[in-house]
Amino acid sequence: MSSVRLLYNDKPGMVMLVLLAAAAVLVPLCNLGFPDGHLLHISTFTMTLVGKYLCYGLLAVSVDLVWGYLGILSLGHGAFFALGGYAMGMYLMRQIGDRGVYGNPLLPDFMVFLNWQDLPWFWHGFDYFFFALLMVILVPAALAFAFGWFAFRSRVTGVYLSIITQAMTYALLLAFFRNEMGFGGNNGLTDFKDILGFPLQSDVTKAGLFVASATALALGYLCCRFITGSKLGRVCTAIRDQEPRVRFLGYRVENIKLFVFTFSAVLAGIAGALYVPQVGIINPTEFSPLNSIEIVIWVAVGGRGTLYGAVAGALVVNYAKSYLTAAFPDAWLFGLGALFILVTIFLPRGISGGMTGLFRKRQEIN
Amino acid sequence: MASLQTLHPLFNRDEVFEFLKPDIPPSLDLSRGIILYLEDISVSFDGFKAINDLNLYIKDGELRCIIGPNGAGKTTMMDIITGKTRPDKGSAWFGQSINLLKLDEPEIALAGIGRKFQKPTVFENHTVHDNLELALAGNKKVLPTLKARLRSEQQDYIGETLLLIGLGDRPYSPAGSLSHGQKQWLEIGMLLMQRPKLLLIDEPAAGMTHQEMERTTELLTNLAGEHSVVVVEHDMDFIRTIARTVTVLHQGSVLAEGSMAEIQNNQKVIEVYLGG
Numbered sequence: 001m002s003s004v005r006l007l008y009n010d011k012p013g014m015v016m017l018v019l020l021a022a023a024a025v026l027v028p029l030c031n032l033g034f035p036d037g038h039l040l041h042i043s044t045f046t047m048t049l050v051g052k053y054l055c056y057g058l059l060a061v062s063v064d065l066v067w068g069y070l071g072i073l074s075l076g077h078g079a080f081f082a083l084g085g086y087a088m089g090m091y092l093m094r095q096i097g098d099r100g101v102y103g104n105p106l107l108p109d110f111m112v113f114l115n116w117q118d119l120p121w122f123w124h125g126f127d128y129f130f131f132a133l134l135m136v137i138l139v140p141a142a143l144a145f146a147f148g149w150f151a152f153r154s155r156v157t158g159v160y161l162s163i164i165t166q167a168m169t170y171a172l173l174l175a176f177f178r179n180e181m182g183f184g185g186n187n188g189l190t191d192f193k194d195i196l197g198f199p200l201q202s203d204v205t206k207a208g209l210f211v212a213s214a215t216a217l218a219l220g221y222l223c224c225r226f227i228t229g230s231k232l233g234r235v236c237t238a239i240r241d242q243e244p245r246v247r248f249l250g251y252r253v254e255n256i257k258l259f260v261f262t263f264s265a266v267l268a269g270i271a272g273a274l275y276v277p278q279v280g281i282i283n284p285t286e287f288s289p290l291n292s293i294e295i296v297i298w299v300a301v302g303g304r305g306t307l308y309g310a311v312a313g314a315l316v317v318n319y320a321k322s323y324l325t326a327a328f329p330d331a332w333l334f335g336l337g338a339l340f341i342l343v344t345i346f347l348p349r350g351i352s353g354g355m356t357g358l359f360r361k362r363q364e365i366n
Numbered sequence: 367m368a369s370l371q372t373l374h375p376l377f378n379r380d381e382v383f384e385f386l387k388p389d390i391p392p393s394l395d396l397s398r399g400i401i402l403y404l405e406d407i408s409v410s411f412d413g414f415k416a417i418n419d420l421n422l423y424i425k426d427g428e429l430r431c432i433i434g435p436n437g438a439g440k441t442t443m444m445d446i447i448t449g450k451t452r453p454d455k456g457s458a459w460f461g462q463s464i465n466l467l468k469l470d471e472p473e474i475a476l477a478g479i480g481r482k483f484q485k486p487t488v489f490e491n492h493t494v495h496d497n498l499e500l501a502l503a504g505n506k507k508v509l510p511t512l513k514a515r516l517r518s519e520q521q522d523y524i525g526e527t528l529l530l531i532g533l534g535d536r537p538y539s540p541a542g543s544l545s546h547g548q549k550q551w552l553e554i555g556m557l558l559m560q561r562p563k564l565l566l567i568d569e570p571a572a573g574m575t576h577q578e579m580e581r582t583t584e585l586l587t588n589l590a591g592e593h594s595v596v597v598v599e600h601d602m603d604f605i606r607t608i609a610r611t612v613t614v615l616h617q618g619s620v621l622a623e624g625s626m627a628e629i630q631n632n633q634k635v636i637e638v639y640l641g642g
Contacts (some may be wrong), residue, residue, distance in 0.1 A: 171519065232497055233512040238489045245487045248448060250475035251506045259508045 010023025010045035012352065014053050014226060017218055022213035028207035044203050046216075048278050049147050054213040055275040055317050058220045060298045062267035067296065069233060069303030070260050071083050071240030073158075077268050078166030078292035080140035084269025084281065086176075087139055087284040089189035090123060091132030092200075096193050109191070110184045120182045129196055136273040137266050142171050144265030145258065152254040152261075153291070157243065160165045164173050166289050173287035193279050206278070210337060215276045218312065227260065237305075301343050303350020312351050372621030381596050394563060395462040401426045401564055401594045407446060408618075416442040418618035425565070429590035432598045435617035435638065437540065440598045441484065443615070448481050449474045452537060456520045460564070470506055476506065480562035484569045486549035490542030494533050494552060497541050498524045501556035524559070531555040532581065547578035565595045571604040583607050614638075 027050065059081050063245050066072040070313040098105035103113040107119060125131040147168060151161060179185035193331045198205040227233050239246050239253055285291070294317075302313020320339055324332035345356035378621050383472055398442075403425040417439045424430055434440055445451035446458060449471045451469075458466040464477055487529045488497050502520060505511070516524075528534045531551040540553060550570055557565050570586065571579045579601075588596050605612065605626070612629045614621045622632045627637055 230512050231499065232508065232512040234492060234500055235511055237491060238500055241489055241491055242487055244450075244471075245483070246473050246479050246500075247471040249501050249506075249556070250472045252472050252508075252512070255508050256511070329416065354618070 001180070005288060011280040012307075013221065014352040016311060017221065020214050021155075021219050024211050028210055031272040032203060034138055039274045044206055048206055051206070051210040051213045051278050051324065052275060053272045053315050054210075054217050055278070056295075056314040056318055057311040058213075058217045058271035058274075058300065059268050059295055060302065060314035061220055061224055061307055062271065063295050064265040064299045064302075064304055065227070065267070066261055066264045067086075067299060068310070069228050069240065069295075070257060071243075072257065072261060072263075073162045073296065074165045074264075075162045075289065075292050075296065076169035077165075077264070077295055078263040078289075079169035080144060081171070081291075081295075082105060082273070082284075082286035083140045083143065084272030085131060085276040085282040085286060086135045086183060086189065086272075087135040087269070088273035088276045089192075090126040090183075091129060091136075092195060092277060093189050094123075094127045095195065096191065098196055099193055100191070103184065104263075108184075108189075110179075110180075115180060115270035116293035122182070133273075136269050138268030140272075144262045147152075147300035148258040148261045152257045155254075158265045165282055166234070166292065169287050169292055170289050173284050173289070174285055176284035184283070188285055190283075192277065192280055200277055200280065209274065209278050213278070216270055220270070221265075221307060222265075223312070228307065229264070232256065234261075237327050244275055266364030297340065299351055301340065301352075303347075303354070305353035306350075306352040309350050316351065335348070387545075388473075392463040394424045394460065394464060396563075398462060399426050400424065401428075402447070402460055402596075403457070403459040404443070405457050407453045407458065409442060409446065409451060409453040415618050419444070420456070420615075420619050422620060423612065424594055427591050427594055429587065429608065429610055430597070430610040431596045432460070432596060432613045432615060432628075433600070433602075433605060433612060434621075437617075438615040438620040440615055442618075444481060444568060444598065447474075447566060448479060452505060472506070475562075478562045478563040478565065479559075480557035480564070481566045482553045482557055482568055482570065484572065486553050488541040488544075488545065488549050488552050488556070490540065492541055493538045494522060494528070494544070495537040498527055498555055498559050499554055501559035503561045504561065504586060521581060527555045528556050530558070531585070534597055547574045547582075550574065550582065551577075552583070554582075558589075565589065565593050567595065567597045569599055570574065570597060571599060571601050579604055 011271055027042055027047050030040050031044060032046050034041040050345045059077065062080075063074060063077050066074050068078075085106070093108045096108065100112075102109055104112045107116060111119070117165070148163075151164060156164065172346040175181055176183050176188075179188050183189070192200050195205065195209075197207070200206075206221075228236070235246065235251055235256060238249075239256065243253060272282075272286070295314075298313040298317050300313070301317050302311065303309030319334075321332070321336060324335040328335060343350065349357070383503075400423050400473065402422070404420055404422040407417050407420040408415065414439075420439070422443075422445065432443075433442055442451060444627050446453050447466060449466065449469055452467065460466050460474075460479065466474060466479075469477065489500065492500070499516065502524070503512070503576075505574075524537075525534070527624060528537055532553060533548060533552060533555070538597060540546065544552060550572075554567070567586070570582050583604065586595060586597060597605075597608070609626045611623065612626055613623045614629060616638050621638065622629055622635050624632070
């Protein structure tokens with residue numbers, strides 16, 4: 001019932017959730033139910049690709065929550081995504097067992113290669129799925145909490161905050177590149193075999209991951225909608241517009257920012273954890289500042305401050321990227337650049353802003 | 367044995383360490399009839415003394431006007447009272463018991479001091495109603511705010527305030543669409559929602575038409591009594607209509623204090639401010 005109330009004034013959000021539910025049912029059905037070559041068959045490749053986009057969608061929602069509603073332009077959300085991904089990757093590594101290239105039952109391949117004798121302390125516990133799941137949530141949350149504690153308390157805002165979020169993800173990039181860190185160095189973690197006992201190569205597992213991604217996106221969207229629709233959400237937009245005024249009303253701005261920022265980091269971590277089993281690899285380039293900037297571009301293309309716009313932006317930009325790289329291998333970057341320029345000129349408030357603009361115009365004509 | 371004795375305080379079962387004591391600001395004590403004490407306050411920015419040995423006392427329920435030429439330190443004084451600026455020396459007390467210099471902006475706001483800024487600062491993307499709702503007194507911690515629902519008496523209070531500030535007919539307009547004067551009133555309305563004991567109002571009449579100014583006068587004089595009100599203003603006509611006691615600031619300290627008639631005849635004031 002409460003979710004119905006939540007969506008009462010959110011038609012595009014409702015449309016999106018219906019589409020997501022339909023996709024979560026139909027895509028696996030078409031993939032598993034119809035043989036290859038059948039008209040209605042959806043290839044496993046396509047399903048995994050869309051599943052990946054859905055993870056990006058959740059990541060974009062998490063960025064839109066802090067940027068569109070709280071005014072924090074985070075250029076480091078890729079770090080939380082990657083940390084969630086690494087936590088999941090470590091679980092998947094432990095599931096390999098003695099099926100690695102070196103056949104060592106105790107150590108992952110890269111540790112054998114580095115001549116390590118024991119499992120480092122921080123790898124213990126990742127044999128258990130629930131522990132890994134806990135880490136998927138706790139590790140990004142801890143980083144966001146520690147980072148936000150210092151940044152928001154010392155009232156770092158605007159472009160300075162953006163720069164230090166960027167520095168944070170860059171520092172992690174450099175750290176994870178090092179072999180001594182124990183996360184596989186520049187190769188990262190890969191060669192996964194199965195998850196919860198299901199082989200990752202099978203279509204059924206991939207369909208399951210697809211459904212999980214769609215569900216996570218829907219739930220993440222609803223949680224964010226709950227926050228933005230509450231009084232806290234109105235305080236957040238007030239902070240975005242007039243931070244000092246909110247302080248003089250008696251709100252502890254730093255605590256509110258810390259709460260929302262940490263929550264957003266958890267969403268990004270969950271997105272990363274669902275992304276890794278679908279693409280089959282996690283490596284330090286996920287920490288690259290470029291990735292984080294790209295997320296912001298998705299949100300900007302989709303239109304910030306709407307949540308569903310962020311999802312639309314993530315899907316459109318990533319689909320365009322996949323399409324253009326295949327269709328114009330030499331010129332795809334120009335195509336992507338043109339997309340950004342066209343959106344900025346013709347849809348300054350993004351896809352969602354353009355849609356509501358069109359809708360209003362039609363209402364006025366009627 | 368002696369060393370055991372030195373350790374004894376640590377085993378004291380009823381000992382509560384200083385850092386474990388909850389940091390509850392004491393409640394407002396107005397037993398002496400004075401709501402605000404500013405004593406020997408000085409603050410300088412890069413060698414420029416914005417406030418210089420300022421002494422100011424505001425009585426409970428008083429409506430006080432503060433005037434002074436540009437750079438007299440009026441806004442800096444408000445910054446000090448609301449915790450935005452820390453003075454280099456001096457003391458600032460809210461009633462008998464609350465040391466303002468130990469609190470930060472949200473704590474001072476919750477203790478009961480509301481402030482209206484010189485430039486009207488309302489949340490332009492929020493509706494008039496939401497602006498008042500955000501200012502509403504209550505638990506302003508994160509999780510209670512997340513779960514907050516308007517109770518009917520709170521809704522009524524918002525309605526009353528809307529009528530009081532003359533915006534009863536447009537509660538759902540975005541605040542950004544209001545006229546300059548209406549924004550000023552909305553901000554005063556937001557102050558009222560906080561149910562403060564002391565209101566600091568910076569230039570309420572700036573940029574207002576004559577009628578708007580009259581309404582503002584009415585609003586402010588109604589507030590005095592239940593609240594203590596400090597108004598900083600430039601407009602002499604406006605001050606003449608509301609003032610009971612006027613304080614003149616000059617170069618960061620009090621030049622004169624008294625009724626409007628006394629002030630207007632004060633030789634020093636005429637020299638520095640009224641232009642002789």
